[in-house]
Amino acid sequence: MLLDELKVQERLRLDPPTDYILGVCREHGENCTLVFKSIMQADAVADCLRRKIIHFATEATVIGASILTANPSEYTTKLFAISGSCKHEMVENQEHLIRDASEALIKSQKKFNRCLYYIASDGDSRHRRALISIVLQHDLDACQKIYTILQPLNLFDLKCGHNGLTADFDWTHILKHPRNTVLRLTGFYVSGTYITAAVIKSHLMSTGMSSLTVDTLLAPNDKQDVVLMLRLLYAIASLTPAAPSDPPLVQSSRHSLCLLGQFYWHLLNAYLDISLSLHQQLMHLSAAAHLMLTLYNLDKGGFIPVQTYFDTMRMIKNAYFCIAKVQCDNPEGFFYLILLGTDGLEKVFDHCIEDFIST
Ligand SMILES: [Zn+2]
Known part of the structure; x- marks a missing residue:
């Protein structure tokens, strides 16, 4: 699962399928009714914006997923969540967002026999702090299949999240x-x-x-x-x-x-x-x-800087965890180190911008 932040234009939009007014920050959006039924709700949203009860989203957290596969048509990143923020969010809320997204992803992919290996970020400080409490919970359980592969490695940090979940920081x-x-x-x-x-x-x-x-x-x-x-x-x-x-x-x-x-x-x-x-x-x-x-x-x-040390060590540790998981889950499979990181998301952004320019 890949996370990134994207600058967004500060304006409201109507989402016709849901009749929701979009473009408001997730931190304070619940302080105002965002379902559009008549011009009354639109006026109320405008009033809340003027009184700074709610804010325009200035940035969007974009969450996507990609599959670690040798098949280029399958490792393309698919976006599945976009959430606007005014950047006043507490770390706990960021953690909730990441947990909810990862649980939804795990649930949706179970029927395809896929599981979540890691959560990748480009090194955003709020992502880093939220990921610490998700992926540095406890030592790797000895009953996990990858334990026998990773445990003998000298000095190797075995701290991880549920089911051996780790964090990755983009290598580029x-x-x-x-x-x-x-x-x-x-x-x-x-x-x-x-x-x-x-x-x-x-x-x-x-x-x-x-x-x-x-x-x-x-x-x-x-x-x-x-x-x-x-x-x-x-x-x-x-x-x-x-x-x-x-x-x-x-x-x-x-x-x-x-x-x-x-x-x-x-x-x-x-x-x-x-x-x-x-x-x-x-x-x-x-x-x-x-x-x-x-x-x-x-x-x-x-x-x-300590952040660089932390991110680099997490990146290297994640590569070892992922390879151990592939050795257990798909012993005949291939693994490509360069597929790790958040590059897949950035390619999707490039395509979105190209599509926008061409239309
Ligand atoms: Zn706000």
Whole structure:
């Protein structure tokens, strides 16, 4: 089950099949009658909006589902819930919404012999807080079939929700976090060494990269430019250890950058090297998790924000849980790591926008 937030136009609409007035926030909508029977109800809604008893929805929580399958016609994400919000919602209400949606999804898919493996978000803070109470309830039950697969893994976190339910955070969003850390104006710490953009620039230039290229990678005009992001992370991942003749300061910062580069290299390869087997992808994810645990333990928030640490660890853990579930539920089946995350929902948004433009 995939969650995302979408900006919506602030206006009311009438839904003819139900005669409901839509476009009002879910947090306060119950304070006003929204069933349209005559112009009286429309006037009452307008009055409540003016008095700020209810609000226009400024954002919609969009919930969809996709199937982990090798068949492209089946893994397309299907939307099944859209709910407007004025962004004044308490975490408990967000949790109720996610629980209701997941229970409805589980019930509707039972007849197809499908079950809910995970709930994915792009890293929205309210989603994160709501998901914590849903998927970090208790240790995995020893009577679950996947227990014998996951329990022997050293340091592996077995906390999950009902029936082994886990949370996922979108890997394409996770990959953007390291670049944002590198671009932090205040710098960051790796294994106790203070690293700034200027330090990274001098190391990249020492490999033969031009000043202009490094400046473009470190200060992109478009922070969403994925190609530049990947080039920067791969450039750091490609740094080799300093020469013995280099000054001690250069040697220590190069050592830290190489450690950081190894972390990026494992994370990037797990998702972007299409020649790898699933076993190799898991080895990269495991290496990334161990490196991140070590580096975070040394410098905590000075290395990466705690939210990034949390989301990345949940993402890696979810991959292991999902693969164990597929091994038990469909031993002859295929599993594709890149199907995880919320990318399916974003593709649906793209199609909606394309349809809108073409009409
Ligand atoms: Zn409201």
